[in-house]
Amino acid sequence: MNDFIPVNEPLLNGNEKKYLNECIDSGWISSEGPFVRDFEKGLSSKVGRRFAVAVSNGSVAIDAAITALGIGLNDEVIMPTFTIISCITQIIRVGAIPVLVDSDPHTWNMDVNQIEGKITSRTKAIMIVHIYGLPVDIDPILLLAKKYNLKIIEDAAEMHGQTYKGMPCGSFGDISTFSFYPNKHITTGEGGMIVTDDEYLYNKCQSLRNLCFLPQKRFIHEDLGWNMRMTNLQAAVGVAQLERLDEFVTKKRLMGALYTELLSDLMEYVDLPLVKTDYADNIYWVYGLVLKDNLNYNAEVVMSKLAALGVGTRPFFYSMHKQPVLRQMGLFENEIYPVAERLAERGFYLPSGMALTETQIRIVVDRLRSVLTGL
């Protein structure tokens, strides 16, 4: 269908081509090129952190964060069940224990009221994961971290340009991470960033990113790392994208506001994302919907009907406690998180990419209306 509206399309019409040409003309295409440093400096100053380490994606950024913090065998890490698997994989690989909390039904973020009850003498860290456009309510978590001497990992993959009580998301963790996959507010194709104020963690992440080469003795290793370097080509795109972050956040907010306005007559069918909380205005990383409980069909049905009408969508996250691979490991047996389960069953998101036009949003809503009123 030629008027298919994809769930995501990035906007690459700033300086991306110019900076990419500079890479090619100069021959600097590897991670040694100058755009990597420029991108690190640009992002760290945007979120007010001392240090940044550019990496190849947001998933490995979390892997490095877990390892750099020294999380290991039988340590417990408290995290939301409603998230992407990237948040949990390295916790498991290092032999630590993920301890899950359910979601808040309104913000879809982790329910902070459930955290303290999960803290034990083995708890080492809390992982904050901001979901879909609204930040987690961070202050109560920071208080718990102080009270129990816990580390904070902040996954701000979806939260470029967002603030919590006026402070940038990405500024709250002992280590905070970002993703630059093309569905993010700013993209590098594939890419990620680790930010911190702690010099030890910075050095550790830099080393982990580059196979733990000893700085003075190349090809000698006292630890195991990864090659998770970002190329100069990726960083060139990132620098160009970062120049437009504020504009992109404004655009996403306008897109979100338009969806909310146009969907207002469909609220007997769907819950819309919160426009704001008392600590942040939504930046609508994606525009999510949750089908009302009284409807006798789920998100999958609506998504497939929308696909047939040329509208791309994505389901909400499938919770960690339900993941086959984790259940096979014997994790989360008999654990139930009803809010996250409902979100996974009834939630999906509409086209939300940066290149989406007002006309496309109107078409999406018209098609959704015909699906919902016809079911």
Ligand SMILES: Cc1ncc(COP(=O)(O)O)c(C=O)c1O
């Ligand atoms: C909350 C969250 N964390 C981590 C990631 C992983 O990032 P990447 O796709 O760059 O590996 C994503 C990706 O969408 C995400 O949404």
